Amino acid sequence: MKNLIAAASIALMGLTGAAAADGHANYPERPMMLMVSYGAGGATDFQARIVTMTAGNDDALGMPIAIINKPGAGGRVGWNWFATQAEADGYTLGAYNIPHFIAQSIEGGVEYGADSFEPIANWGADPAVFVVAADSPFNSMADVVNYAKENPGGLTFSGAGLFVGHHIAALQLEKAAGVKLAYIPNSKGGAGAMKAVIAGEVLGGVNNLSDAFRAREAGNVKILGVFDLERNDFLPDVPTMMEQGYDIDNASVNFRGVMVPKGTPQPIIDKLAEIVPTMFANGRVAGKMKAGGSPMHIMNRAEVQEMWAAREKTLKELLAGL
């Protein structure tokens, strides 16, 4: 009897093995989904919809990708689901936001870390910027820091929440300028934080470059500095923090890309890693992204892996003081 069961199980394994090998060659055979851990209409959701719109083309994956939203708790809900419940069959992709999920995993209380996921490719990099209302007396970061020095802990500025890119940028600014600031996290994300700046509820704010660019076009805000290593193509006139004398690197830049859960078969990862970056590079995608004011930054799997490791190190140092 034992032998019979053993034989049966070997046969079964052989069968599934063959099916799997076969499946990888033809992968993908059915439509896929991309989990976005922010709500419909947010910047991540919006960009994910654009960069996946050509997935069904023959030169890309040949199968469409549907976006599913699992918003909540600054992305924790979606990534928890992705790390613990998503099927690692190559048909369930996820969008990542760096530094958000790494910072949250360092903070604790979540079921994922950088090694729960396998990166595929990066599509965008949205640096944080410092904004003030259009009628604000501040015209440079020096004005902001001087005000903060005169009123320790009295400079209120908004951001999208705790342990997200904006919060990291705020911590870096406090550290580099040696001042105490009052960071006010907003429960409505970047849009809510921007409203607080425009309405004058707070004196300034950290926000996404793409949203800030739009708000400036509408004449509602001034952008005083970029939390990145280089100036951005969308805002060639706005200096970086480094240029203004604050030692701040690109640790808060919001990188967005595609990943799969750990345990996805290697052939599938390889295939995705090869095709997805070319899909992002499609001319139509680039055109739509530019029209929407969203900076693109395509990176392949190896580059993303390196970037994740570097971020984890910086963030651990930065958050250790909290």
Next chain:
Amino acid sequence: MEFIYYFGDVFTPFNFMLLLLGTVGGLILGATPGLSPTMAVALLIPFTFRLEPASGLILLGAAYTSTVAGGAVSAILLKIPGAPANIATTLDGHTMAKKGEGARALQLSFIASAVGGVFGVLLLIFLTPLLAQWALAFGPSHLFWLAILGVTIIGSLDSSSVVKGLLSGCIGLWLATIGFDDIMGAQRFIFHSSVSGGINVIPALIGLFAIPQVITMFAKGRARLDAEVLSVEKHPISKAFREVFNRFRALSIGTITGSIIGLIPGVGGQIAGLVAYDQAKKMSPERGKFGTGHSEGVIAAESANNAMVGPSLVPLLTLSIPGSPTAAVLLGGLLIHGIFPGSDLFDNYPEVAWTFINSMLIGQILMCIFGLYIAGLAARVAQVPNNVMAAVVLGLAVFGSYSVQNSMGDVYIMMALGTGMFFLERFGFSAAPLVLGLILGPIAEANFIQGSMIANATSSIGSYFFTGPLNLLLIGIVVASVAYSGWMELRSRRYTTKDDAVAKEEALS
């Protein structure tokens, strides 16, 4: 008057066809229990990729307008609000349907929706710059007081017992705190992995209203249908029109309250209907009839939740700030075509902006025409046998709550809350205050915390929350509302005996 110039664009054959499609599709999706306006609009975004910007927005505008009104259909006929906006409609609308006046209730609701909706869009057209200032005036302290104002309504809403109404509200407020808290990311009351993401309002709404209905249908057993067949009385449309305009007080309270509250980013849409219903009730000489199938209740609630549609887009169109999830999806629809909303939107892209707004204006009227046309037919839903209806609603509730965020946890939450609510309802608790608590809790909490953080950094909590004309005005309204409710409660207690309360309860259930 620039907008008249662009009316032509709405009436090109292709655009008009899209408008019809958006309106009819929106009505159907809105009327399906479990599908919210946000989902309907998000569903259409991919189609707009391929359309011209103006055409795409016509489709979105029409769908947005009519899903909000469509939600009234299931609210009235099945006591299942399509979206939080329609909760107030169930209170009198469903009672009317039970009396066989489903067709009348639907007609009233569509006409009131159209009147409110047109008024709201006209406000958007003529007063946008002014309204934008008003939308920005609401900071954390004001939103906090506004949420408290909502809480004061809880006690008097749809319950013959103020204490149980408040207790239901407290349960809702507590349910809202479950999950990771939005600001600090701390975990609260996560006793099962399904609730780690918090309790989403839409699945909760579906469960709290739909499941008790399903179980109530079970409770009737295998009774012969003809034993209690609901008659569906025919109701002439002209009479409905006359009635809506004769109820001018309810109509104007609904329209004005909806327009004002709809404007406030992040709060408006969900509570406009309830606040308007409460105001209409307090100001009506026939306030005792509210909740027993009184037409003023339907008119106030529905005119308010469509009046909110136009103003709710003001922060989006002028400041590029989406004030609601639906507005956020619409923003995506604009960005995809490289159109940045902002104060200069009307100068840079007048053909897009005005066509969009015009399409909502025409959409309101088309929605009313189609709504009236289907009202008579839809009311026959009441004649579907109990056994089929119960099974259909259960299936829709499961699929609907799953599809909000593709989450099995939401389905479990829906069913657990719904089953609990059925039993609680049998003991005098009610779902409307519970949902109101669920909606208001996070608004009150987040704004209180943000406000006190700002206050600590700048001045003191006392001066931040208790000074300034808008704070004082809101506090005044809160105090007046509480005092009025208390006074009414005392007065009615003197005249109602226990037997009356029981009799009223029996008439309702």
Next chain:
Amino acid sequence: MTDLPRNQHIIASGLVAAVGVTVAYISYTAQPAAAFLFPRIISTVFVVLALWTFGKALLGRTKVGNGLSATAIRNILPGLVVALVYVFWAAQTLGFYTASTITFFILVTLYDPAPHGEVKSWVRRIIITAGFLAVMYGLFAMLLNVFTPREIFF
């Protein structure tokens, strides 16, 4: 008022009060305290109101709520069990469409006023079920593109 609703009222309000007390206990003990400020305020009011209601139920002074009659409980029970099994077990295990179809058919049959011996009524119920499946599939799978959990049969 008979004794049945009175006892039911005591049980129901007792359960609500127990939930309230548990919530309050957690709110006042859990960390970080700052995140539980709001739950503390809510749970305090919750407990006061819940105990008030419970007290009234004990004294038999509850005014509203009719409770459940024995007939109602008998009628509800089979349907409720089917619904709970459907939601908490079948939907995930058998797949949404399979489970929904089976549940739909069982519920329609259970509560059909027509006698179960009648062939005509069986045919009618099968047709209704097929129609339901078609509408759900059309709406959610084709129109709304909802990804439901994998089905067991297909």
